[in-house]
Amino acid sequence: MKIDPNHLRQFVIVGIGEILWDLLPTGKRLGGAPANVVFHVHNLGAEGYIVSRVGNDPFGEKIMSNLKSLGLSRRYISIDKTRPTGSVSVSLDSKGIPCYIIHDDVAWDYIAFSQGLSKLASLADAVCYGSLGQRSKRSQDTIRRFLRHSRKSCLRIFDINLRHPYYSKAIIAYLLKLSNVLKINEEELSVVAQLLSIQGGETKILQVLLERFSLDLVALTRGERGSLLFSQGRESVHPGYPVEVKDTVGAGDSFTAALMLGLLEGHDLDRINENANRLASNVCTQDGAWSKLSTNFYG
Numbered sequence: 001m002k003i004d005p006n007h008l009r010q011f012v013i014v015g016i017g018e019i020l021w022d023l024l025p026t027g028k029r030l031g032g033a034p035a036n037v038v039f040h041v042h043n044l045g046a047e048g049y050i051v052s053r054v055g056n057d058p059f060g061e062k063i064m065s066n067l068k069s070l071g072l073s074r075r076y077i078s079i080d081k082t083r084p085t086g087s088v089s090v091s092l093d094s095k096g097i098p099c100y101i102i103h104d105d106v107a108w109d110y111i112a113f114s115q116g117l118s119k120l121a122s123l124a125d126a127v128c129y130g131s132l133g134q135r136s137k138r139s140q141d142t143i144r145r146f147l148r149h150s151r152k153s154c155l156r157i158f159d160i161n162l163r164h165p166y167y168s169k170a171i172i173a174y175l176l177k178l179s180n181v182l183k184i185n186e187e188e189l190s191v192v193a194q195l196l197s198i199q200g201g202e203t204k205i206l207q208v209l210l211e212r213f214s215l216d217l218v219a220l221t222r223g224e225r226g227s228l229l230f231s232q233g234r235e236s237v238h239p240g241y242p243v244e245v246k247d248t249v250g251a252g253d254s255f256t257a258a259l260m261l262g263l264l265e266g267h268d269l270d271r272i273n274e275n276a277n278r279l280a281s282n283v284c285t286q287d288g289a290w291s292k293l294s295t296n297f298y299g
Helices: 033-043 058-070 115-123 137-149 169-178 186-195 202-212 251-265 269-284
Strands: 012-016 020-024 027-031 047-055 077-080 086-092 098-102 126-129 155-159 181-185 217-221 227-231 234-238
Touching: 012 033, 012 115, 012 137, 027 033, 033 047, 033 126, 033 155, 033 251, 047 058, 047 115, 058 077, 115 137, 126 137, 126 251, 137 169, 155 169, 155 251, 169 186, 181 186, 181 251, 186 202, 186 217, 202 217, 202 227, 217 251, 227 269, 234 269, 251 269
Parallel strands: 012 047, 012 126, 020 086, 047 077, 126 155, 155 181, 181 217
Antiparallel strands: 020 027, 086 098, 217 227, 227 234
């Protein structure tokens, strides 16, 4: 994946929603889908900002110190004096596929809108968000206001990231109307089709989503079988890269990061699909979502 960091620095990219600790069998790792995306775009040379909230506790302090050491901005991460930093208990099956227990009523459920966020929204070239960040009224309102304050040209990627029971037909439909790109996996596609009463095979469902919500692109990830990028009159299929999987935590978020940068740079769908699969496969070979790039990744 050849990237010109000097070119990427012109983009302002935002991930808004949850930042938390993934409590994995191997220990705690930084996580939260929007934060994961920003971590990877930062690794690839773009200017990324996490919009979230942490508690005034040791977990929150550790997040802030880790972000500083990684060179990531903490400007838009607020401190909650009464609620704890978010965490998720993660178990892995024999294939490294995670199962999540997401703890409720935590700091990132209470992200507040501000003049600073309004300004950031007006500057953003791309913003990524998911359904989980909508589970509380406060953060839901903030995320939606942020999207409405973004420029018409802003790339708004809905990385749907369904986590039962934190989604509904109303939430999904509302966010799809605010978005121009949907990123979704096969299991999620089946759930969304049922919720929105869309019948037919995979291609039919993607076409209906594209047309009903005026989307520019749907990115469908297929695990070890790669991915499909689907737009009006154009699609790209990639078979994926076979790797020895440690865990798949954050792989989809790294895919979103590469997808986002490729679209901003105006690359063709095949090139975007290849780069996104390469990055995601690299993440699968390491523990946790915040994985370092392999030494030969840019080769």
